[in-house]
């Protein structure tokens with residue numbers, strides 16, 4: 190853990206009295222290593238450690254009997270400053286239906302998260318929309334989830350254009366009285382121009398209240414580039430970080446937040462449809478620092 | 480970055496950044512930078528081109544020993560068990576493998592071992608139909624062990640050349656799910672001598688340092704004989720494979736470069752290293 194690493198740095202200090210800049214440098218190196226090993230992006234780490242260093246030098250660290258703990262406190266404070274301090278949930282519109290669109294890379298957990306959101310907001314009489322016409326049995330997958338939850342799924346098979354499906358789904362939702370529409374889209378590469386153009390078109394036509402970027406907690410360094418591209422193209426409103434029930438440290442969350450400025454709204458904590466939780470920045474801080 | 484630049488601290492920092500942002504990981508990166516920095520300090524590396532040559536050499540040294548190909552047994556069905564975390568690309572990789580073997584005029588049988596996830600059996604059925612190979616399946620929610628048992632029996636009685644068993648995605652830290660995987664391997668072993676002959680661990684190329692934990696824990700549960708690194712058609716570099724090769728020596732056999740049944744390639748260390756350097 191970071192605490193252990195920092196204890197290692199400062200243990201050598203006993204008997205040397207006051208901290209000097211070299212000690213702080215060593216401590217910062219440990220912070221940097223901890224964050225890189227947790228998959229935080231190289232550049233995000235650089236900026237982050239710079240801020241921690243400034244704060245550490247300014248704080249009571251140099252006079253403290255437990256400088257390691259003081260540094261950890263500073264790192265924590267910086268992490269929570271960066272991640273935001275309170276849970277930001279889905280905003281339900283005063284003019285129903287609230288339209289939510291999920292987007293992200295292949296296999297990140299979008300379809301499952303769509304089901305989880307529908308369950309969480311079942312009081313809104315949600316409509317799930319099957320806009321993935323590419324992946325074999327993606328529509329079946331969403332329909333099965335809908336059946337398990339007793340929630341309606343709008344689909345037009347795999348021959349229609351996802352933009353038209355989304356548009357007609359919203360019309361259907363309004364006609365039937367659904368107060369929440371959750372659009373599941375196909376996984377796509379951020380560098381796939383055609384597929385990115387498709388989600389831009391869905392957004393333009395349907396004008397979602399919330400666009401959520403669904404990201405895998407085990408994502409590596411490239412998460413920052415992917416998130417940036419999805420945010421540039423779609424202006425996402427928030428992030429769902431999935432598979433947090435594993436032991437991935439989740440540093441990608443920091444990178445995604447740093448580059449998009451958008452909040453992590455929920456985390457996926459299991460394969461079952463009740464596996465969605467509100468995001469708490471302090472818990473992520475604990476996890477990233479080990 | 481490569482070219483005729485002077486070899487200074489800035490360049491070394493850039494190289495370090497290149498490796499870390501490629502998901503090579505801190506330990507492995509430092510492990511490679513160390514000998515590099517020593518050579519630079521002794522004036523043995525005259526320009527950036529030479530530096531990159533040296534680095535490539537180090538990386539190829541790590542990877543060449545690990546590159547291996549997927550081979551079928553000369554006699555009897557080869558049982559291939561496909562495992563990995565959720566969403567890594569197992570089912571799609573199975574479709575690609577089935578297609579490849581079919582092109583090689585092998586008799587292929589697929590087994591729908593994921594009885595849990597919504598749409599999993601339908602997904603593999605569609606692929607089986609597209610590739611033109613049979614699929615052994617049972618109702619969703621049935622015991623995966625029962626399907627695997629059925630699949631093994633069918634593979635033997637139909638005398639297929641290769642049988643590929645799909646399994647549900649599972650996070651490596653879920654002890655009960657890893658136990659289930661062990662059970663599936665045991666069932667195969669009881670039906671056919673030495674089965675599963677190949678256990679392919681499918682790793683998502685966009686995964687960061689957790690890939691190492693996946694490689695370790697899956698290998699502890701089942702005898703992983705090869706790694707498939709998927710989604711390398713994206714912008715991730717898959718550098719974790721260097722740590723895995725270096726620390727575990729697991730054979731790296733295949734890469735996934737897209738979502739079609741033809742998007743499968745043998746792992747080529749030279750192409751991989753070149754792509755990493757962009």
Ligand SMILES: Nc1nc2c(ncn2[C@@H]2O[C@H](COP(=O)(O)OP(=O)(O)OP(=O)(O)O)[C@@H](O)[C@H]2O)c(=O)[nH]1
Pocket residue numbers: 293294295296297298299300301302321324327374375376377431432433434456457458459460464565566596648650
């Ligand atoms: N353990 C765990 N598994 C999850 C979580 N969220 C999703 N999954 C699993 O991850 C895998 C992929 O989920 P999907 O919902 O199919 O992902 P997707 O983003 O829709 O995939 P594509 O449509 O192919 O891009 C499935 O096996 C899910 O059950 C989570 O929070 N925890």
Ligand SMILES: Nc1nc2c(ncn2[C@@H]2O[C@H](COP(=O)(O)OP(=O)(O)OP(=O)(O)O)[C@@H](O)[C@H]2O)c(=O)[nH]1
Pocket residue numbers: 295296324376378563564565566567568569570571572593596599646647648649681709710711712713734735736737738742
């Ligand atoms: N771009 C790209 N996408 C891929 C590749 N391999 C798989 N995918 C996509 O990744 C997503 C997940 O693939 P699956 O084959 O369902 O993954 P899985 O491991 O079987 O998932 P679970 O069974 O839910 O654990 C799908 O959208 C695939 O099309 C690849 O090499 N490149």
Ligand SMILES: [Mg+2]
Pocket residue numbers: 299300301321324327374375376
């Ligand atoms: Mg999906």
Ligand SMILES: [Mg+2]
Pocket residue numbers: 569570571593599645646647648
């Ligand atoms: Mg699968």
